Amino acid sequence: MARTGQRQSGNRRGPARDQRRNREPGDVLSVLARAVREVEAAAQRGPVTPGARAKFQVVALLVREEHARVKAAPDLSEARRAEQLKRLDGIATILARTAVRDSALYALLSEDAAVSDTTRRLKREMLRDAGIEVADEPEAPAPVAAAAPTAAPERVVPQSVISRQLANPFLAPDFSAVPQAPARPRRLVGWELIGPLLSSFERAGAGDAACMSLPFPTSRFTPTGMELMPHQGQLVAAAAAGHRTFLLADEPGLGKTAQSLLAAEAAGAYPLLVVVPNVVKTNWAREAALWTPHRRATVINGNGDTLDGFADIVVVNYEVLDRHVGWLGDFGFRGMVVDEAHFIKNRSSQRSQHVLEISERVRARSPRPLLMALTGTPLINDIDDFRAIWQFLGWIDDGKPLDGLMDALEDTGLTPADHGFYPSARRCVVEQGIVRRRKVDVAADIPARRIADLPVELDGAEGRSIRAAERELARRLVKRYDSAIAARETATEVEGIDENLVRQVARWELKDATSTKAGENVFSMMRRxxxxxxxxxxxxxxxxxxxxxxxxxxxxxxxxxxxxxxxxxxxxxxxxxxxxxxxxxxxxxxxxxxxxxxxxxxxxxxxxxxxxxxxxxxxxxxxxxxxxxxxxxxxxxxxxxxxxxxxxxxxxxxxxxxxxxxxxxxxxxxxxxxxxxxxxxxxxxxxxSSADVQHEALVALLTDALAARV
Structure with missing residues (x-):
């Protein structure tokens, strides 16, 4: 939004601006402070209204803009700049505190959050209240502007994907394989059903089941040496029995990753697409190697230069999904897993739209694909946020239930006007594939205390610097080892690696590391x-x-x-x-x-x-x-x-x-x-002891470096 003010002397001032007195730029902060207090008070009173949400988003937008303006303003003294930045940080703190009360507000803090016409109008009004002239904007952008090519993300097709397509030109999707449901009379066709379905969860009592009926557990698909817990085996058995859509809402620590991978094995849902947050991307590849060792897994990094286009399991993180959404939709996936599915709750966000687009294309191209949404978020928590997840699973579209759920609702013989509709409707949704178990429910299945390793990749310059420093430390150890070999009085040639000398070199290095701060050592490496x-x-x-x-x-x-x-x-x-x-x-x-x-x-x-x-x-x-x-x-x-x-x-x-x-x-x-x-x-x-671990780490580093040059 363009601002026009007294610093832009070349612009004409409109009548509205002439009728206002000149105000300090700091007046914006006063307006924002008042507005954020009003939103905070509204959140404390109960559910946040649409008007309060719009005001919350306006404050978030203006805080971001003001922060950038204050930092760049050349005419502000350092003291004045520090004062204004401190006030902005205070407003941002209140925003964060308010968002904690209503998780639906989190999405409005995102830079890519959709901005409605109501929000734009309110933003102009708040700026004018602060004495800042703003240019009027059209209420809705023209269709051409909305599709401006400059806003479109860069799309890529990795070379390995092209190679796969060239290797087998008959991979075009068979649309005739997608089953067409026979038409049947729809008693509920004229009813608005999405609202009542969501309401059925809000009305649920504490004793109402939040998990679909599951069969007896199976371990038929578990690889040798691995073992499923009973609650995990139940979901795999459901997939083996033909169920194909799951909202897996088990609490963290109950093994949702293993369940998903073996459900794909039971359903034959390959190739399988897995969409995950960046922090767990490496862990998914590792878990795939453990639970489905005969399946090739690949991870998409950046533009996909290292992607294996012939892999059975493709793992991609939300952050790079925009540039790969085109070829992913046409790849021919027969299964799709979305981890931390609450990331797509905001249907107006880009990542939600990309996930829904790919899901729709997977469902259109594959007969009964496996679709799984994983989230540990409790089911009854801003249930409206589950619209996007249900849409991803193919249970609903923008305005109505789709065939599977609609058939289940029809079979109840009830309408939203009937007293028993809501518990029956909730059960229909749950049986579509909601699986929710808590730790306390399956405590007998899992250890009382366990450690779960989560490997992460250190990307970018920082990761490269750390790996370079580790190589430099290894080179220093090798040089020290070689010097010790050369200094020996005996002329006997050493065959292979002298393990005793390796351990001695590691002890020398550890002693130097504890007595001097100079150079890279095992302690500084671990800190970095x-x-x-x-x-x-x-x-x-x-x-x-x-x-x-x-x-x-x-x-x-x-x-x-x-x-x-x-x-x-x-x-x-x-x-x-x-x-x-x-x-x-x-x-x-x-x-x-x-x-x-x-x-x-x-x-x-x-x-x-x-x-x-x-x-x-x-x-x-x-x-x-x-x-x-x-x-x-x-x-x-x-x-x-x-x-x-x-x-x-x-x-x-x-x-x-x-x-x-x-x-x-x-x-x-x-x-x-x-x-x-x-x-x-x-x-x-x-x-x-701790010294043993430090010493053994250096021994391993030196041994690997010596072995690599043989």
Whole structure:
């Protein structure tokens, strides 16, 4: 929106501007402060009205614009600039706090959120109230403008996809294979049904089932050496029996990834498309290798230059979906999984539209495709947000139920005017494929405490820098090893790798690393990796908090905690901070806020300072953003939640930087944990220490480097 004001002296001033007195630019902040307080008060009173939502979005838009303007304004003194930025940050904090009360407001904070005509009008009015002239805009953009080519994302087709098409030119979709349902009389054709269907969930009682009828579990599709839990085997059995659409809403930690992969195996739904958040993309590829080892999985990064076009499973993250949506829709997928499906709740967002477009094309081109939406978000929570998920699954379109759901509603013999319609309609939707189990419901199936590793890729310049530093450390170790070989008095030639010397070189390196700060060493490497993982770990913790309730976030370094807290603030997630430099009173207030305030979703804790003496059993999910050097330190952190008073199994999500020394250290910690257990059981073996893990990590790094040059 173009602003015209007194700095643009060449513009003509309209009559409305001449009738207003000149105001300070700071008047905008006063108007925004008043507006955000009104929205906050509205959210505290109850459900946010459409008018309050529009005002919330206007404030978000103007805060973003004002922040950029104030930072770039050449005529502001530094003191004045700092003052205005501080006021804007205060308004942004209130926005975030308000969004926590109503999760539907989160979508309005996104830069790609759709802006309605009502919102545009309100924005102009608020600017004029602040004494700033704005040019009038048309109420709705012309169709040509809406389709302007400059706004279209760049579309790509990876070379490997072209190669696949050329290798088999007969892959064109067979539209005749898509079953056509016979026409049947529609008693409900004149009724508005979407609203009553959503309302049926809002009216549901606490005892109403939120899970479809599931068959006896099967392990027929489980690979050798792997084992499904009974609740997982039930969903796989449902897919094997012919069910093809699932809203899998199990709580985090109940193995939705494994269920999805084996459901695809049971349904023969290949090729399979998996759409995921960036933070879990690598984990999906790893899980596919574990649960479907005979299937080739590939991950789309960027423009897809490394994509394997002949793979059975294609994993893509939401962030790059826009550039691949064209060929994905024509690829011939027979199955599609959308992880963290609450990401598509806002149907006006680009990522939601892309997912729905691909889903529609998959359903049009494949007979009875497998469609799965995974989300740990509770079912009765702003149920209107599930419109997009139901649409992805093919249960409804923009305005009515589609054939499968409509047939089920017809079979009830009821209409929305009948008293028994709502519970019957809800059951019809649930039986379309809603599967919801909580940890407490299947506690007998899962361990009371478990660690789940989540590998992440460190992309961009930061990731490349870390891998380069790791290679440089390996080169230094090799040079030291070679020097030691050359300095030996004996002339006997060493065959292969001298393991004793490797261990000695690692000890020298570790001693130097602990006695000097110069150069890259194993400690600085792990700190850099922790900093690089911080944003990804915080993003995953925020996802957990929205879907599973309270989360404890553990980190070793202050800068990692700072990055995490900045991420939570930006996403509107309230948190408590528990650090070693706090006074006892401040520390206890933050603990009490996390334990007692339902709106405080995350406790950000120092691994060393908060790993002991805390009772945080209000949470059953933890995120370990950085690795400990010992299993004991890791266990102490987990035991903050896994203790007397905990009513649910505890899952610790350990964030691992793939293809770095981080992954090797995780393996070493686990091996030392097994050694410690044997020692406690009476073995004569020595329990490992942190120095052992550090030493073994250097031994492994040097051994790999020496082996690579043979």
């Amino acid at each position: 990796i922790g900093e690089a993982k911080a944003g990804l770990a915080a993003d995953y913790a925020a996802q957990l908090a929205r879907s599973a309730g309270k989360v404890v976030f553990f980190a070793k370094h202050i800068d990692v905690m700072d990055t995490a807290e900045e991420t939570f603030t930006r996403q509107g997630v309230r948190y408590s901070s528990i650090r070693g430099d706090q006074t006892p009173g401040a520390r206890q207030r933050n603990i009490d806020a996390f334990v007692n305030d339902p709106d405080v979703a995350i406790a950000v804790c120092s691994l060393t300072s908060a790993g002991v003496g805390l009772n945080l059993q209000v949470a059953s999910n933890l995120v370990l953003a950085e690795l400990s050097w010992t299993d004991a330190e890791q266990t102490q952190a987990i035991d903050r939640a896994h203790r007397i008073g905990q009513t649910e199994p505890v899952t610790a999500w350990r964030i691992i930087a793939a293809q770095t020394i981080d992954a090797r250290i995780a393996e070493l910690i686990d091996s030392k944990a097994g050694l410690a257990a044997r020692a406690l059981d009476g073995s004569d073996e020595e329990v490992g």
